[in-house]
Amino acid sequence: MITDAAPIVTARIGNPQSWTLQSYLDNGGYDGVRKALTMDPSEVQQEVLTANLLGRGGAGFEAGKKWGMLAKGETKYLVINGDESEPCTFKDHMLLEEDPHQIIEGTLICAYAIGASQAFIFVRGEFALGLERLSSAVNEAYAFGAIGRNILGSGFSIDLVVHPGAGAYICGEETALLESLEGKRGYPRDKPPWFPAVKGLYSAPTIVNNVETMSNLPWIVTNGGAAFAALGIGRSTGTRLFSVSGHVKRPANYEIEMAKHTFRDLIFDPKLGGGIRNDNQLKAFVPGGVSAPWFGPDQIDMALDQDAVGKAGSMLGSGSVIAMDDTTCMVRAAWRITRFFHRESCGQCTPCREGGGWLDKIMRRIELGQGRESDLDLLLDVCDNIAPGLGWPPQKTTICVLGPSIPSSITSGIKMFRDEFLVHIKDGRCPFA
Amino acid sequence: MPRLTAENLQRARQLIALYPQPRSALIPILHIVQEQDGWLTPDGMAHAGELLDIDPAEVYGTASFYDMFFTHPVGRHLVSVCTNLACLLNGADELLEHAEARLGVAPGGTTADGQFTLEEVECIAFCGAAPCLAVNWRFFGNIGNEDFDRLVDDLAAGRLADDVPPHGTLNRVRRRVGLSAAAPAPAEDTDAPAQARPS
Structure with a gap:
């Protein structure tokens, strides 16, 4: 049984023209950043710490803690990772096309909280429609006064650049992404010394966060970190988008409350994956992107909890679950x-x-x-x-x-x-x- | 071989102005070169290098890392068939085989009329509609053999021209705002290199 927690990052998807400013404003858009701008940046950061928002890109590191590690300096950058390339992960692709203003608003909140000098959204080059929708949204947000000088009359100024990639899986790795953003081959950098929070874009302190992570921020600021932390179980708070694909009857992205469901729910629930095609037997499944070790049918009742999956020898990773039936070689x-x-x-x-x-x-x-x-x-x-x-x-x-x-x-x-x-x-x- | 047109040169200069360091504009400018000519011509790459004061070899060395950039001519329609796991599980190998037969070329090949280049690609994040493909990075899902044939016919006849611009055109939305503070005054002679380079 899936819990009836209201969706957070997909709440507006399905609205007519959900990617436009008007549709976004009609549904509470930019209220989160308005509220954030009345708070002290440290208070915004505290809300995100209270929410215990885990990064949604794959590593699952606490976003608020990451921000707290940012080195001091005059120039600091915020880079949003929209280079979704882990095979069978297609959630950020959807968020970019269907609700780009939500990503922009989250980015503005984060930029304000960390005091960023400039923000970049790195979009996978292949996402032509996503690039067009996000670029239109940035134009609209500038005209609306949400990006640029003195945003929404707050005194805070921030420029936001949409940067297209050019096709390379490795650029989803944060240091390779920064090399690529500097106009070079996407070669990952050695850590140490290249921890982005200390030495990132142009060697300046930089926060790199995923698109879905940003998309949660407007809700967290509007409703409070405690409301977010009330969803899910333990350390796994809020909701999460899962990309379900392979031999399920209903392959799609599903946003569900964290840790309260199992792989069985995701693959078999009639409202989610809907079971295996032709009612074949499930042979195995990949629990978190093709980088993750596989699980068998005997592990299907495991909770969708990153710590539990980690202990069992795999990972929830990018949130992509791929079901393979008994006809699979x-x-x-x-x-x-x-x-x-x-x-x-x-x-x-x-x-x-x-x-x-x-x-x-x-x-x-x-x-x-x-x-x-x-x-x-x-x-x-x-x-x-x-x-x-x-x-x-x-x-x-x-x-x-x-x-x-x-x-x-x-x-x-x-x-x-x-x-x-x-x-x-x-x-x-x-x-x- | 063409350099950037005056209009595209202006676009390139506006891109450079967006970034704290000019070289960050290299990949976006290369997308403009590919939009203009359909592929990365040597002169187009050299022009990009001049604008950023980097050697042609640096430009080529960067471009060659990325799958979306072509340093040789390709067809007006780049047909990218995904065969990664979700698509494989839903018949992508059969789809690719059909595509080869229908277009008469192997992956990497271009039809004699220059209309289509076929390629096999890694996951394009459209797995809810596997098997899927992209044409000039516009996505089409749940593609059976008949769907593929209809798509190719429609593309060849120009019936999808509004949805699928020619290869190289990625983002048709121009940045309209936020440039006034950063952009340099337009150069008198827009076709000249941004600065003199030692020979």
């Missing part, structure tokens, strides 16, 4: 994910660049019926070289976490479906082809 699924990582490796670090290529080639030959008996050991050995020990969270041998994410699907596949891999090798063909 797990070798092919794991190979496709591996091919993705190989293709998207930025190439800086050897374990990721070379290891990803090795794994892609070995998975390919197994799926195409040319696998060798020694290949499973070889796969695990290469995986171990990328993420030593193959534990969770993975050990890093690389600058960023793309590399250590590569083994997830392969180690899950071998652990859960070893026989299926072996049949491919013994029979010299894919049994599902």
Whole structure:
């Protein structure tokens, strides 16, 4: 049973012309930032701390704490990450197209709270309609007086720039995003010293937050952090958007109260995923984007709680749940994910660049019926070289976490479906082809 | 090979004015180059470099990192078929195979009439409507073989021209505001490089 908590970030979606200023204003738009501007910036920050808003980009770090780590300085930047690229995650894409003013308002609230000199919204380049809707919204918000000098008569001034990406998964990683925003190749930066809150855009202190995280801020300021914290369970507060895809009957984004539901609800509830297509059996599911290790049907009653999922050896990550039914070839699924990582490796670090290529080639030959008996050991050995020990969270041998994410699907596949891999090798063909 | 037109040069200068450091405008300017010519011409890239005072090799080295930029001509319609997991589970391999047969080119190829370039892409975040594709980054979902054929026919006949601008045109909304304080006065000769460069 899904709880009847009212939606927060999708409340306006479905309204006619929900992306326009008029529609936004007719439904409480810009009330949050108006209220925030009457408060002291530290009070705004305190509300977000009280709300315990966890970042919605994938890492799940408390937004208010992140803001508190921002180094002091004359020049500080705010960068909003709208480079949604984790496969099967499509929530930010929807927010950008359907409610861009909500993102702008959240960005203004955050900029005021942290005292940003300028704000940038980095939008995945492929999101043409999202870029157009957001750019129109920025024009409207400027004309309305919500962006620019002395916004809404408050004395606070802020400029906001919509920046298009150009197609690279890695730019969703915050330091790669900053390199890209500086007009360079999207190479992740080493931490330390490049913690954005200390040394970010143009080496200045910078906060990088996700689009959905920003979209929660107007509600939090309007209704108070305590009201937000009353939703969900424990540390997992508020609501969250889940992208449900794969073999479900109703693939879509669903906003539900945090931690109060299970994967079973998400995949089978008639109001959510609606069950498996053709009423097939669920074979496995990915709990949080293709970087996450897979779960089997025996784990379906686990709560959608980032700490619980983390303890069980995976992650809620980007909030994307992908269901695979019993007609799915797990070798092919794991190979496709591996091919993705190989293709998207930025190439800086050897374990990721070379290891990803090795794994892609070995998975390919197994799926195409040319696998060798020694290949499973070889796969695990290469995986171990990328993420030593193959534990969770993975050990890093690389600058960023793309590399250590590569083994997830392969180690899950071998652990859960070893026989299926072996049949491919013994029979010299894919049994599902 | 074309450089930026006077109008696009003005747009590029306005973009540069938006950022604390000029080089941040490189990728947005390259999108303008690609909008103007359909791909990144050597002269277009060199012009972008002149505006930002960076070497052509730096421009090329940056552009080549990004999947959306083409340093060779492509078709008027870039057909990007997703085959990542959600689409794979919903028949994307079959869709791609059909697309190859219908257009008569493999991924990466362009039809002889220059109308279509086919490519296989990673997830385009439209998974609620898998299998899906994009044409010039306008999205189409739940695509079966017949839908694909109809789409190609409509594009070839120009019936979708309002929704799907030619390849390279990404964002048709111009920034109208917030530029007055930052933008430099328009140059007298808008076709000249922003500053002299050592040869």
